[in-house]
Amino acid sequence: SQKIEQNSEALNIQEGKTATLTCNYTNYSPAYLQWYRQDPGRGPVFLLLIRENEKEKRKERLKVTFDTTLKQSLFHITASQPADSATYLCALAGRSQGNLIFGKGTKLSVKP
């Protein structure tokens, strides 16, 4: 069956360091992959989208990579800040059916 795994439930890092979050998938051929941020008591907010034919996307301090051979996406936050503390979700959409399937999320805590 299709499976999406975000390897860490929680990640704690020091302010200023780079946070790296992982999203792996099996039995799936996604057309694209998205990353969302979710704060407590709020709905997810879209951050970045990367397509199957793209290797890397950047937006300010955020960088996403997509390796369809490894079936993995990495999400990086450089120069992390306490305000980056949140849960980050990855989501995949298939080619034939565009509905997103979400991972369980990684809770990032950035300590000052």
Place this chain on the structure above:
Amino acid sequence: NAGVTQTPKFQVLKTGQSMTLQCAQDMNHNSMYWYRQDPGMGLRLIYYSASEGTTDKGEVPNGYNVSRLNKREFSLRLESAAPSQTSVYFCASRETEKSEKLFFGSGTQLSVL
């Protein structure tokens, strides 16, 4: 610019009661979705509507019904609530012609006792 608005924000039901969760979007989006989010389970799709007048089942549709009232509104109904339906419910919308990203509401926290 309100985006996606869900009501109510909180609700407590007794087993067997019914209720409707309301969702409205003001972005003229074609597609709308209902997800539930449970600890350790992530977001799971209940129902979706690709366009006005159409609805389809998602991953976990049992115990729910939906109505796409018009392009703006998409409601989720629990006919006979069960404790297993205790969850946080999110409505989302997407302009499928222009973008694949979802816009989410702020959620409804539902407890069924």
